[in-house]
Amino acid sequence: MYRNIVKSWTKHIDFTILDIICLELAFLIAYVYRNGIPWKGFSDRYESMMWAIVLVDICVVFFANSYDNIIQRGYLVELKQVMVHCACVVVGMIIWMFVIKQSGDYSRIVVLCMYPAGVCIMIVARLVWKRIIRIRMRERKDLRRLLVITTDNHAEEAVRGLMQPYRDYMFAGMVVYDKPEEVGKEIRGVRVISDRDHIAEYMRDEIVDEVFIDLSGYEKEAEQLMNLFLNMGLTVHINLSQFTSNMENKKIHTFAKYTVLSSSMKFVTPNQMFVKRMMDILGALVGLLLTGTAYLIFAPVIRHQSPGPVFFSQERVGRNGRKFRIFKFRTMYMDAEERKKELMEQNKMKGFMFKMDNDPRIIPIGHFLRKSSIDEFPQFWNVLKGDMSLVGTRPPTVDEYKQYEMRHRKRLAMRPGITGMWQVSGRSDIVDFEEIVALDAKYITEWSLRTDLKIIWKTVQIVLKQDGAV
Structure with missing residues (x-):
């Protein structure tokens, strides 16, 4: 899945907000220079002018393409762009005053003094912010x-x-x-x-x-x-x-x-990915509260039935082969991985996943935790960290991943999820790995925020009904 590079002004919403702050500060300086400090607040007409500055600046950004190649621009080019930008805003403010037919109520000195103040403040603010962005880009680990x-x-x-x-x-x-x-x-x-x-x-x-x-x-x-x-x-x-x-x-x-x-397989916009990530963070925070409650209830039972840690962690493979450690409530005895080799003949999955009926490695409380999907709750921590998403494809184990053929890697084209197309399509009934790959590929190619919301809603229904769970 590929994130589209946005060419519109929305790509630089941070610079838009920064410029508005600079212009409002320039307006304040110009107002104080002309009228003194407004101890009792601004009059109604100047409050309207402050809102007009916001609207005019957004129009200038939208039509003038002020931020084209802004990160790569040098100091002199940036100064030129700032001067042009501020000039357009000042002209826009003058036009606004004539359009509302109240130009006589405003001081021209305030509007004209905004220009030099705005240029000085904006050039400094932009250069500092660009410097911060460059440092962050060099230090990014998710390139x-x-x-x-x-x-x-x-x-x-x-x-x-x-x-x-x-x-x-x-x-x-x-x-x-x-x-x-x-x-x-x-x-x-x-x-x-x-x-x-x-x-x-x-x-x-x-x-x-x-x-x-x-x-x-x-x-x-x-x-x-x-x-x-x-x-x-x-x-x-x-x-x-x-x-x-x-x-x-x-x-x-x-x-x-x-x-x-x-x-x-799929082109997405930064706005779509931003909304998806915000959904993940909000969902993870709610999920971690549920995880804490579940821990207080089930941790003593897990320790009593099988002495050892409450949480099970395992290395999994995420987006395009990135490895991370997944967390679950432990539902099996401590020697489960060693006993897995003995049970491979009873594997009902056709492909590179393991699943069997009446798995003897599961502790008594583990059956309930799995059927209710409570064992998955600690993965909300993985979602909050960014290793996983609320909705995606299930991450394979390292051993499973090593057996993948090239065509199977398509299911790792996006961040793995706690739930997904496979889980809401009757996961206990699907035993063919190729069918799982097909479902995952369908999810990625047809992905939308609406699809994620539908899958989350279906997952909640399945969990409440305890239908189709492992």
Whole structure:
């Protein structure tokens, strides 16, 4: 799943709010300069003027494209943009005063003095905020991992073009398609990690979120690679200057300095991901309160029936191969993992998951915890941390993941969830792993916030009815 890069003013809502604050402060300075400190508050007409500044600034941002490439802009370019922006706001305020036919009630000095004050305050505020953003971007640990596949004669140029100063991705490595002897070397600081014959093997063992393909002269091979990666649930960027293709889900946009044709299982906007994350945080906070209550009730019972820790933790595999530790209430005896090998013949799942009826490893209270799904409650901590989401695909164990074929990786194209399409589709009745993969792929390709809300509602109904639980 790929997050769209938004080109509209909403992408820079932080700068919009910052500019409004700067303009209001400039207005206050201009007002004090003209009329003195308003000890008894502003008059009604100047309160209206403060609201007008907000509306005029939003209009300027919307129509003037003030924040285009703002993070990369230098000091002089930024100063020029600030001067133009403030001038447009001042002109807009003058027009507003004439439109409401109350221009005589306002001091022109206040409006005109806003300009130099606004320029000085805004340039400082923008430069400081940009500095903070750059530091945060350099320190981010959740950068997308990009694999570059190109030819020897285009390798340096490809890296140079992708090596943008404030990129939101990091290099997972490079494949020099036509020179296997380059493996192990570095090209402009990017390590060549594989040759053309071992790409699939590398992808199986390493974390890769996106692939940039620049294979001039290898159009057929590039198309095959593109189909392979899309089937794995990855996002693929094709350098349009070298390659075109008929992809079902595609988008032409700028990636670094290149115009590319990108394809992914699903394109989403930052606004959609923001809302989904806010849903996760709110849901996790409520869920952790329930988890605390469940702990007080069931922790003594778990310890009594099977001495040991109350919580069970296990390493799982999340989005595009990222490993994290999942938490549950322990529902099995302490030697459950060792006994699993003895019970593999009774596994009713067809594929890389384990499930059996009347599992003897489950402690007495464990049956109730599983049937009511209370054992899953500690995973709200994983949701709050960002390892998981409320709704997604179930994260496999490391052993299961190692057995995956390439096509199975598509179910890891987004953050795993506590519940999902499989769980609300009769999870106890589905025993074919390929059917689970198909359901997960359907969820990812058709994802929407409305779908998440429907799945959450169905999950609540299933839990209350204790229907279809393990």
